[in-house]
Amino acid sequence: MAYAFCKQVYADEIRLGGLLLDNSISHQGHEFASKISQYWREVPDSSGKNLVVKEIIVPQAGTLLxxxxxxxxVYQTYMGRRQVPLDEKVQQAIVLVLDAIANANVESRSPDLAGDEW
Structure with a gap:
């Protein structure tokens, strides 16, 4: 019985920020997800929100990330079969993610912008 109580106390103290789910396939996709996760860890107030990096194979063109x-x-880009520098794409993606977070916060706080338009 005491063990269950201690377990509950520790569970209440753990706080997780937002999660990044990596559904990438290629090496470039994994590298992109890794770089964006470094930025995602630093985003304040992201608890309860998830970010997904998803990669789909596009025949004869590479992948769609x-x-x-x-x-x-909030962001899409095509990745060819060749290795390209990812820093610019990661920065574009994180700027758009931060913009989406800001828009979601404004919409949730403003009674004039109801989600159901009523």
């Missing part, structure tokens, strides 16, 4: 926040695609 998407960044999804709050079930909405």
């Amino acid at each position: 998407s960044v999804i926040y709050d079930n909405k695609v």
Whole structure:
């Protein structure tokens, strides 16, 4: 009985920030997700929100990489078969994610911008 009580106390103290789910396939996709996760860890107030990096194979073209926040695609880019520098793409993606977070916070706080339009 005491063990269950201690377990509950520790569970209440653990706080997780937002999670990044990596559904990438290629080496470039994994590298992109790794770099974006470094930025995602630093985003304040992201608890309860998830970021998904999803990669889909596009025949004869490479892959389509998407960044999804709050079930909405906020960034998409095509990745060819060749290795390219990812820093610019990661920075574009994180700026769009931060913009989506800001818009979601404004919409949730403003009674004039109701989600159901009523």
